[in-house]
Amino acid sequence: MDSQQLEELRKKHYNASVVYLNKVHSDLLIMRVKPDFPKPAHVPGQYTTLGLGYWEPRCPGCQEEQIKPEDATRLVRRAYSIGCPILDGDRLVDMDKADWFEFYIVLVRESDKPQAPALTPRLFLLEQGSRLFMGERITGHYTLDPVQDGNTVLFLSTGTGEAPHNYMLWELLRRGHKGRILAACCVRYRRDLAYFDVHQQLMKRFPNYTYIALTTREADTIHNKVYIQDLITSGRLEEELGMPLDPKNTHVFLCGNPKMIGVMEKDPKTGERVYPKTLGVIEILEKRGFKADQGSKERGNIHFEEYW
Ligand SMILES: Cc1cc2nc3c(=O)[nH]c(=O)nc-3n(C[C@H](O)[C@H](O)[C@H](O)COP(=O)(O)OP(=O)(O)OC[C@H]3O[C@@H](n4cnc5c(N)ncnc54)[C@H](O)[C@@H]3O)c2cc1C
């Protein structure tokens, strides 16, 4: 394709611009995207889509990709939770005035699926001012809808799964939520905790808020991994909360790696719903009186968003 054809494709498909880009490290970024269209109505916890053309270049060091000829002029789109910086200086950011959306994205270099990762190797070559596609529809049931003032709220995540939690946390703090709020995030390395300092500041300002960071591949943690599941089973989560986990007034939000979440699966032989082989948070909590959402109509007190 010549450069004029590329420009035409970009003009036709792209409807948003990168207005801020923070490369936390080579494989992790925080990006703010300003759409050309008016900001769609949405609530914290929801997601939209981002997209780039298959014609865009990919970062070096990623799994090789075979593009089908019919895809050459198409967009690759993926879902992304809307995140939030939470603070602007020393006060809560005014998200109602922001004309951008924040995204928190990890570079997937190798996929566990047969197809190579298509979008993130392209997103990681964007710069401030770059153009891209953003979906006009913001959707999702992973929201604060079921939470009442005074409830205990737990936000448990792995990796970039903290993105929707940051936006929900901001909403609870600005509402003056009276219950306890605890967020825990489990990542490979300390450098993967892009919002660490923000959470430290929040803990100083909001006595009902606690943040726990877990790493699993640093020299001092690799042989002694504490997953989100271990945080609960060891009793540390309740210790930090300062009270026992009470299913009657607690809502738990789980986001990120599906193995941490552990949604029940259908047994192919019996058709019965069974917990996955790897112990996830849902199994641990359901055995302690909690109930996971089953679809958007049968709501429990465990809510989850699986990223893959
Ligand atoms: C509702 C929803 C919201 C999402 N929000 C975010 C978000 O805010 N930030 C974000 O980084 N990703 C998010 N994702 C994942 C995102 O949609 C893409 O799958 C991801 O960015 C990789 O895209 P890709 O095309 O490069 O690879 P894909 O082909 O989409 O994925 C390849 C493989 O990468 C792994 N993978 C995908 N996403 C992640 C991840 N976030 N962390 C670790 N491993 C992963 C999985 O093993 C997956 O099978 C979300 C997914 C869903 C369903």
Ligand SMILES: NC(=O)c1ccc[n+]([C@@H]2O[C@H](COP(=O)([O-])OP(=O)(O)OC[C@H]3O[C@@H](n4cnc5c(N)ncnc54)[C@H](OP(=O)(O)O)[C@@H]3O)[C@@H](O)[C@H]2O)c1
């Ligand atoms: N993070 C990086 O520095 C980095 C660098 C290069 C590429 N990548 C790529 O980025 C993608 C995402 O990596 P990521 O680190 O953000 O996400 P991730 O692989 O989901 O890991 C996030 C956290 O979840 C933990 N985890 C793994 N299995 C679990 C389970 N069964 N239950 C509970 N927790 C579990 C991980 O611990 P473990 O240590 O046990 O995995 C890690 O602490 C991958 O494709 C990866 O190859 C990441």
